[in-house]
Amino acid sequence: MDQRYEPLFTPWKIGNVEMKNRIVMCPMGGTSLFGWMEPNHFDKVAAEFFLNIAHNNVGLIIPGIAPLRDPIGGRWLYQNPGMFKELKAYMERIHATGAKLFVQLTAGFGRSFAITDQLSILLRNKALGTLAKPIVDASFLCASPSELPSRWAEDVMCRPITKEEIHQLVEAFAKTAKLCKAAGVDGVEVHAVHEGYLMDQFTLPYTNQRTDEYGGSFENRYRFAVETVHAIKKACGKDYPVSLRYSVLSKTKGLCKGAVPGEEYTEVGRDMAESERAARYLQEAGYDMLNADNGTYDAWYWAHPPQYMPQNCNLEDVAHIRKFVDIPVVCAGRMTPEVGAQAIAAGQIDGMGVARQFLVDGAWVTKLKEGREEDIQPCICCHNGCFALAHYKGVANDEDFNDVLHMARCALNPTTMQGHKYDILPAKKPKTIAVIGGGIGGMEAARIATLRGHKVTIYEKTDRLGGVFIAAAAPDFKEKDKELIQWYRRQIEQLKIPVKFNTNVTDLAQLKADEVIVATGATARKLPIPGADRAMDAVDYLEGKPVGQRVVIIGGGLSGCEIAYDLYRKGKTPIIVEAKNDLMAVRGLCLANSSYLRDFFEANRVEVHLESSVEKIDANGVTVKGKNGASQTLAADDVILAVGYTPAPAFAKGRHVHVIGDACKVGNLRTVIWQAWKVAERL
Known part of the structure; x- marks a missing residue:
């Protein structure tokens, strides 16, 4: 010790x-x-x-x-x-x-x-x-x-x-x-x-x-x-x-x-x-x-x-x-x-x-x-x-x-307070399993399948494991998210699960696998408005794309609010535009988390426009229409889109093809991990 x-x-x-x-x-x-x-x-x-x-x-x-x-x-x-x-x-x-x-x-x-x-x-x-x-x-x-x-x-x-x-x-x-x-x-x-x-x-x-x-x-x-x-x-x-x-x-x-x-x-x-x-x-x-x-x-x-x-x-x-x-x-x-x-x-x-x-x-x-x-x-x-x-x-x-x-369960560990619903049992017949995508969902599915006795290989199109969660963990207040990525990488290494990096799978037949798990995540949504191409996606910002002093974030969900929080901590001036009547108005997000960000924005006078729609983005900034129907232009050096994601499965679900995580339905880390367990335990 x-x-x-x-x-x-x-x-x-x-x-x-x-x-x-x-x-x-x-x-x-x-x-x-x-x-x-x-x-x-x-x-x-x-x-x-x-x-x-x-x-x-x-x-x-x-x-x-x-x-x-x-x-x-x-x-x-x-x-x-x-x-x-x-x-x-x-x-x-x-x-x-x-x-x-x-x-x-x-x-x-x-x-x-x-x-x-x-x-x-x-x-x-x-x-x-x-x-x-x-x-x-x-x-x-x-x-x-x-x-x-x-x-x-x-x-x-x-x-x-x-x-x-x-x-x-x-x-x-x-x-x-x-x-x-x-x-x-x-x-x-x-x-x-x-x-x-x-x-x-x-x-x-x-x-x-x-x-x-x-x-x-x-x-x-x-x-x-x-x-x-x-x-x-x-x-x-x-x-x-x-x-x-x-x-x-x-x-x-x-x-x-x-x-x-x-x-x-x-x-x-x-x-x-x-x-x-x-x-x-x-x-x-x-x-x-x-x-x-x-x-x-x-x-x-x-x-x-x-x-x-x-x-x-x-x-x-x-x-x-x-x-x-x-x-x-x-x-x-x-x-x-x-x-x-x-x-x-x-x-x-x-x-x-x-x-x-x-x-x-x-x-x-x-x-x-x-x-x-x-x-x-x-x-x-x-x-x-x-x-x-x-x-x-x-x-x-x-x-x-x-x-x-059933409170006190765990997003990261489905076995907690759920009896024996998620017991990891030896597979009746060990199989060869290919996991396409090395994000959190892919790594978790590979980990559980391996613990059950299957032979698993991960195919990852980039040169590192972690997927979009690497970008999500980028802000300096996400130290535990960074630790989680490292924990998963260590698990994959300790279990000796082969990883094929820089590999974009285009033909499932070439994998020679009994079962395929598709964990290729989701793609950012776009807004059908004039000037949308002037905005960067949330992931672009989180991966390090530079921004100016005044930044308009379109979308006041959790991702948009965390980006605004990160920008403020960096000395920038974030401005949030949200269509709903409140920030982070979604099920599954604990009030302890959401109320902190709402209180922080109020205490630090971060500009927030609720019940507002975006009409266009141009060189002057972002034109928004408020609840009263009046339009105004919010001056911006840069614009970040944080309006959600759309599933992007590399392959469709089939008899031996299983689509998990955001590639199946966009959710949070809990939905990704719990689904990965369910699929890995059925194989």
Whole structure:
């Protein structure tokens, strides 16, 4: 093991419970041991997932939030004693690995509950909401400290939660924690004074306008969190560890308005002065650890950092708050092992929190420990599989319903949290397989087919592997994308898969293959407008074609917005033109990612023209027509087209010809990789 990482592998304690190392698997929605959007039960898929991670040298595992009351059906967790009997037997298997496990319990979501358009109907129509209550009590799911607009459907108001309901939740925390303790669970984590969930909404001035004992003063706003730990300690004993998920700073300017790194703003939530006081106050109340980062759902990118956020983005604030408490503090938020180890050695934090990297590669701690860093498949912070909650103007949570039910899967690793659906099984009859195209989809199909025992050859028309993803990974903030390309190239090399570079396949018969996989990607769309030939494609820019100072980007989807972000970081003046009423108005793009770019553009006054069509491009710039029908010319030194792609399969699908990835249907990395697995597993 590299000596730089040694501080990560030292023991430490939370209360009287000792962990063998300081790597903490942080909780993620959808990884609960008690199920997710379904009646509570002992979830065998999640249990198997965590057991694999326990066998791979993690110190502490904290599964994802377990709502105290089922979102579907409304049963309380403590009303299912059989579930905890299964949990007890499971904890013996966890402890046999040397790992420890805390169960995270949540009071709920409040206005942050990611309602869909369909669910919002139950909140708008009280009669329908009442009829649906036995199945889905949307009113309770979204109940907040005060009457507040939903984060996801801003025209929907969430009702104030009652004092009786607060007391029920406090009681449920205690009863459930007692059952966890009896089952051998090492501790519980209260969710949370964190991320703008229900309990956090009580603590924040901009979401708590109550006039009773749960609103107003500092003590009243933190009363819910204090009563909860008191109740748990009373039920379980003062020595039973209780962690608190905690946001040091809210990083929030207002409802649905976050503050991006480096921005000067007025905090409407928890500022540092209050956080210093709150951390000490919560310790004195009885909490034994702070599992910390920053943010709210209004500034979601601090708690769920996309690749635009700096690595170790929360460390400075968490290290500061560590000075004000005597209990251990864990820091999460794009933490890197080297920096995490340094912070632990310096006494700035006590543990390094990591979440989504475990979804991509559950064995990454083992690989780190064994000095095999190059073999760790990197998380690229895309949220495409684990948290694809999309939201844009006029649409609430636009996540596919299947994703709502099965969160915490992984775009890069289809085996994660999907049971044995994607097991790699030996081929019944090994075949010779030709893969045309050495992009991500082609490499993944070749990798899986080879692992199954097939003889695979990749045919790539250029002199390197990576395809269009090389251009996509070009901006300097895409360091993890670059690492992913290198990881794939290493996999192909280690598996000894032959690659025929600079080879343009024109005749399938010459390949002498039993099966052919076509992974030739897509081509950029053109606009049928005068002067379109004056514009460059997005890939041209990403591959290094120079541009002037003022650059108009036609297309405000993810590609166009990332190019605008890259241009701004380079000191250029980007101008975005988009036909829809919002930027990045697409399904599958997590709000944590899209809201960062929207907030960044607003904070830095990047010019954006929504609901605008392009009429022509000429030497003067780009002429656009706005929603009001008026035309204007946007002066531009250069114009970049980012209006999507069209599949470009080199060969049509046939009996033994399989078209995958963007060559089949343009999507994202998740659609490319998952389809590559499905095809490779069928051959």
